[in-house]
Amino acid sequence: MQAYRASLLRFDAAGQPVFDEDGLLVVGPDAAGRQRVQDAGAFASVAARHPGVAVTHWPGRIIAPGFVDMHIHFPQTDIIGAPSEGLLPWLENYTFPAESRFAEAAHAAEVAEVFFDELLRNGVTTSLTFATSHPASVQAFFEAAQRRSLRMITGKVLQDRHSPDGVRDQTEQSLIDTESLIRRWHDVDRLGYAITPRFAPTSTDAQLRGAGELAAKYPGTWIHSHVAENKDEVKWARELFPGARSYLDVYQGFGLMRERAVYAHCIHFDDDDRRLMRETGTAAAVSPTSNLFLGSGFFDFEGADRIGCAYGLASDVGGGTSFSPFSTMLAAYYVGREGQTKPGVSIAPSQLWWRHTGGAARALGLEGVIGNLQPGCEADFVVLDPKATPMLTRKTARADSLEELLFAMIVLGDDRLVERTVIPQAPAG
Secondary structure (H helix, E strand, O other): OEEEEEEEEEEOOOOOEEEEEEEEEEEEEOOOOOEEEEEEEEHHHHHHHOOOOEEEEEEEEEEEEOEEEEEEEHHHHHHOOOOOOOHHHHHHHHHHHHHHHHHOHHHHHHHHHHHHHHHHHOOEEEEEEEOOOOHHHHHHHHHHHHHOOOOEEEEOEEOOOOOOOOOOOOHHHHHHHHHHHHHHHOOOOOEEEEEEEOOHHHOOHHHHHHHHHHHHHOOOOEEEEEEOOOHHHHHHHHHHOOOOOOHHHHHHHOOOOOOOEEEEEOOOOOHHHHHHHHHHOOEEEEOHHHHHHHOOOOOOHHHHHHHOOEEEEOOOOOOOOOOOHHHHHHHHHHHHHHOOOOOOOOOOHHHHHHHOOHHHHHHOOOOOOOOOOOOOOEOOEEEEOOOOOHHHHHHHHOOOOHHHHHHHHHHHOOHHHEEEEEOOOOOOO
8 A cells, every 4th residue: 555645635425525624635546556545534534543554744735536538538738728609600610620531540549649638737636538529539548547556438420411521420330339348348457338429410310219229228338428519509400400409408317317328518508408407317517617618608507406417527628728627617706707697607616626626527427437536546646745736835925714615726727737646556657
């Protein structure tokens, strides 16, 4: 076993922060050899329970759970910051041309390495990730994640209509490829497969029906798509699926709403949509930097909390403007303050942090596995330096409470705040 001493942030079962100014995190293998948190808490009490265990001491640092990104596109790494009038023109002018290159295995592999470097540099240790419609993109992603011993989730994008040459797939073959990839990669090491219709307008009824059948056949997989991001997209979906009550209801009709189903955005919802999310165990991936950048709208935190549907935070790179969880949390704070049906919602800093760690893990169906540093969790964590910049040094030194400390890091933090990202499962070297 190995122990790490620093200030220690984790969360209780209710999602409330637990903070030890002088903490100790003890990590060791379980019966299967996977590195997990064995003990955590105040240094004096935890150290007494583990005499003789080697301790790595990081004075002035904070150990916190690795961040969980609930929705991100690894093939869009190179189009972050591409200007556009809105979602649909952005897809046409930037996204689809970039994604067409992922038919080339070498290109997919090269971008996957850059993508994982960026995630880890920013303290993100798990993500639910879009690949492209090309099986080669999924292979490249999983191979790179496996080499790094990461817990990652992705899947081949399904899009057999209303898509240009180069990204459009064929209905029957797309489902054959999906099932083959599930059998090859799902639950291998720390990897998971997500059945991934791009969004309802780019899949035929036959493809959506097939995706729902695979989701029923492989209930441990995830389902990952987009819904109600943009008003033009919502209008288009209603025209294509006139029998559905709402855009979200399209997915329900094809058996694509259940636990471990995650839909990005969920902006243009009513309470019936939110109740459907709650009743089916489906979760929302909230992508505030992307929504602000593309002018899509604002996620209604008050409505989600009032109805009780699960959600967590997501970067949505490349529509999102940063890999940094601090940028995502700050944008979520802005949206909570300004963009609600009941304006003035103030999301506590610790709750922003929870929604990007343990709360996101809960929404993914991985509570107790990732996103926290309680005993039994896999031991992915970040080491934060609250004095990483001159302004952080000044501001964090003046923090009179944990909430002030966390908020200072959210507002002023970036990749410099993340001194190191630790994946104890990773092979030596």
